[in-house]
Amino acid sequence: MGTGQSATARANANIAFIKYWGNRDDRLRLPANSSLSMNLDGLHTVTTVTWDAALSEDSLTLNGQVETGAKLERVRRHLDAIRHRLGLDAHASVVSTNNFPTGAGIASSASSFAALTVAAVAAAGAQLSERELTTLARLGSGSAARSVPSGFVVWHAADRHEDSYAESIAGPDHWDLVDVIAVVSYQHKEVGSTAGHTSAHTSELQATRVEHAPQRLAECKAALLERNFDAFAEIVERDSNLMHAVMMTSRPPLFYWHPVSLDIMTQVRRWRADGLPVCYTLDAGPNVHCICTAAAADEVIARLKAMSGVDEVRAARPGGPAVVLS
Numbered sequence: 001m002g003t004g005q006s007a008t009a010r011a012n013a014n015i016a017f018i019k020y021w022g023n024r025d026d027r028l029r030l031p032a033n034s035s036l037s038m039n040l041d042g043l044h045t046v047t048t049v050t051w052d053a054a055l056s057e058d059s060l061t062l063n064g065q066v067e068t069g070a071k072l073e074r075v076r077r078h079l080d081a082i083r084h085r086l087g088l089d090a091h092a093s094v095v096s097t098n099n100f101p102t103g104a105g106i107a108s109s110a111s112s113f114a115a116l117t118v119a120a121v122a123a124a125g126a127q128l129s130e131r132e133l134t135t136l137a138r139l140g141s142g143s144a145a146r147s148v149p150s151g152f153v154v155w156h157a158a159d160r161h162e163d164s165y166a167e168s169i170a171g172p173d174h175w176d177l178v179d180v181i182a183v184v185s186y187q188h189k190e191v192g193s194t195a196g197h198t199s200a201h202t203s204e205l206q207a208t209r210v211e212h213a214p215q216r217l218a219e220c221k222a223a224l225l226e227r228n229f230d231a232f233a234e235i236v237e238r239d240s241n242l243m244h245a246v247m248m249t250s251r252p253p254l255f256y257w258h259p260v261s262l263d264i265m266t267q268v269r270r271w272r273a274d275g276l277p278v279c280y281t282l283d284a285g286p287n288v289h290c291i292c293t294a295a296a297a298d299e300v301i302a303r304l305k306a307m308s309g310v311d312e313v314r315a316a317r318p319g320g321p322a323v324v325l326s
Helices: 070-086 108-123 130-140 142-147 193-202 206-226 229-248 259-273 294-305
Strands: 005-018 023-025 035-052 059-062 065-067 091-098 152-155 166-170 177-183 278-281 288-293 312-316
Touching: 005 108, 005 142, 005 206, 005 229, 005 278, 005 288, 023 193, 035 108, 035 142, 035 177, 035 206, 035 312, 059 070, 065 070, 070 091, 070 108, 070 130, 091 108, 108 130, 108 142, 130 142, 130 166, 142 152, 152 206, 166 206, 177 294, 193 206, 193 229, 206 229, 229 259, 229 278, 229 288, 259 278, 259 288, 259 294, 288 294, 294 312
Parallel strands: 059 091
Antiparallel strands: 005 035, 035 091, 035 152, 059 065, 152 166, 177 288, 177 312, 278 288
């Protein structure tokens, strides 16, 4: 490997409608159940990877800050997996920027590891299928598999590495949905998702959640493909509540909801009962993703901005795939 072979890639964050929580294999991040998500246009990570035989170790610069410790170690482990797959022995310099807060309930690891994977493979001059890129991205962060394909994406649970991949079920233009994100906290969460996935099985509710997940995914996929908002809203909220019920009953328990998160969920259900097409879903954090039709977005944004405890409101439409920029 020569010096300074670089590539830059951009990947969007995603929001899961049917959630990933818990693994059947922690090392390979093989999920306990399949999941379904939407990429979020404009909420992205841009990452440049440079393979350089002259480097003595990997380096990571994240949002302008040189990282050491756990973040660098996680990236280094992921680069090891890519080196192993591509037969490389060079170290890499990684420079990555998110245009949204890291670790506050807008999944930053998904866009980060999707962009890292696509950039690292491109910088090595390798050509891998989208399917294989999703399996590689999954090794760094499970939900990163879903940020590689375009639009609305299903990530398949499986017992073997090569069978747990993600694929697009509809492009971004299939349904004019908007994710209106009510940001209620910028704090980095105390317990990250990786630790939460390993403790999911300590909740008695997890086995039941996983058992019925294929049925929920089938219902959600059908509602999505038919653009049936009422059916979609009901299943999305139920799936989010089930994941958080598992979190709250894990040992130790994980309480990601803030009081204002609960206020928003209550209001969103009222608004929908009054005819506004909107539903909620939360990842491992307190921010509330209010999914609505494009026609309802301005109204949803205005109502959320008027609520006490909401720091900021962001909106994202369905986004495209991870792409190489240079």
